[in-house]
Amino acid sequence: MKNSLLTLLAFFISFTTWSQDQEYSTVIPVHDPVMIKEGDTFFLFSTGRGIAVWSSPDMKKWKREEAVFPQPPTWATDVAADFKNHIWAPDITFHEGEYFLYYSVSSFAKNTSAIGLVKNKTLNPDSPDFKWEDQGIVIQSVPGRDLWNAIDPNLVFDEEGTPWLNYGSFWNGMKLVRLGDDLKTVQNGPDDWYTISKRERSFELDDRNPGDGAVEAPFIFKKDGYYYLFVSFDYCCRGVNSTYKMVVGRSKEVQGPYFDRDGVSMFEGGGTLVLGGDKDWHGVGHNSAYEFGGTEYLIFHGYDAKDNGRSKLLIREMNWDSEGWPIVSLEN
Template identity: 55%
Template sequence: MKDLIIYISIVLFLCPAIAFAQTKHIPAHDPVMIKQDSVYYMFCTGMGITVWSSVNRVDWKKEKPVFAEVAGWVLKELPGFKGHTWAPDIRYHNGLYYLYYSVSAFGKNTSCIGVATNKTLHPSSPDYRWQDHGKLVQSVPNRDDWNAIDPNLFIDDDNTPWLSFGSFWNGLKLVKLNKDLVSLEEPQEWHNLASRRRDASLPDSVAGNAAIEAPFLFKKGKYYYLFVSTDFCCRGLKSNYKVMVGRSEKVTGPYTDKNNIPLMQGGGSLVIAGDTANWTAVGHNSVYQFDGRDYIVYHGYDAKDNGKSKLIIRELSWDAAGWPVVSDF
């Protein structure tokens, strides 16, 4: 028995991903994650932004939402908005936590990205208070051919902050931020990241079928990796969401896939898709390094539970050519 205990201890020491991979599949949609001290916090789409906490990345406790009520600026831009806030992103920089979030009308590009800051993520701290800085980016039907949702903050090797975002329409965008991370740098600098072919006859107010969204940037070695989600989410058992990737030696692109096809021309190499037996579809990922290992965090539609959206965490490794590989289910 003593030898068995020693063996198990050695395995867990050498392979912490074993414990990590057993995270409970709690309800989640568009999950992003961060660690403060010994606590992991996960932010997801939900009323006022759903928040979960965990000390072991396995068992999760639901916390109070970020926003108790809808901000006045949101009601001004989206009259009748009820508080179901989409696709947050959380980052720590220069002593503050920055939370980017989306408010939108479903299926329309009447959308805004807002940003809030906090000194701490611990709700018990006297410093815990979210300060909403309001609108950062906005898209308007019949004016813009892009959609201001699914934000992701990335700070490059030159300490320049960038915000990637987008869903459907003509694809994913990248815009440079000011050093304060709550405003756009002027004069504005914009780049196109990825796109799929769209029916040009459709009016600007219609999403169409060029399904690509949820950009997430991650630097590994000399490459910037752009993870995106393609095809359709939010349809339960009928969803066919999947995660694709391209890479570039510059944060602004161009991003190409394994076959050197630009993501701006519909390219993208498959990272992970539904396996039908467990998950009908998976997507809207984020990527992190915890304890010296890389992980991909995303949601999946549970094939054994009527397509309900749930949290999935998998270790991310890299093949000989430097492309991401996700551990098996």
């Protein structure tokens, strides 16, 4: 675990110290990327100090923007005492005239975690309306109380327009909770909480230990009457030793159950492989998925085998086979 933490720290330093004065770059160091378009500009948010932000006119060349949080969220150290404004795994949505950006505050390898929400009327930093306003905690996990980890959020709306937040990493799997109309208040009725993906652990469940049921980073993408649940299996953040890979299942209902191509439930460890690492990229994962201009894309990070395992942004077109399953290639 010590070596893993040192490796992870090296990666975090490599991309959080990236010069904000640089011109556009075609190769950018990221973890856990999500993307949205405002006007003619694409904005990418990723794990980093204060939440890393990039902008691009074409999804090919990128410019570093100011972080969302120059100073840590005021509540963060109450959740994780060792928090140093390194914010994980954001998720961005435009809804009813505002941008909703969810984010994760956590202690590494612990479920001492919380998902927060910050809002803005625009992503254009030159606009007079540009101002990030933190909304505080959406949901929190506590060791000794919860068998899940409140990180890696993703917002999705069902066919009736009801908002749901899916999230999770290790422990007892990926959770789905219904939100109120404010997109912040968690509903607590018997039909408001679901486990939508998990993997078997080799030892008894312990709410203070993540275990080896390596699944995290859920993202739900709607297409042709199905909800497609992407998750990442195995291990990130280990450079050339990373084993990350992306798998998928689908359901007609946002609550699931989600089944893979072979009919195995993701609640029982199922998941059809979408993309794994190869000789050039040792571990690829923590994806998001979007449609821009009639083309669908998978957005994710991978560890570059030719650059000492550094984590970098990867964007690939997503196609579909005759049975409605995604096809993605690492070849660009």
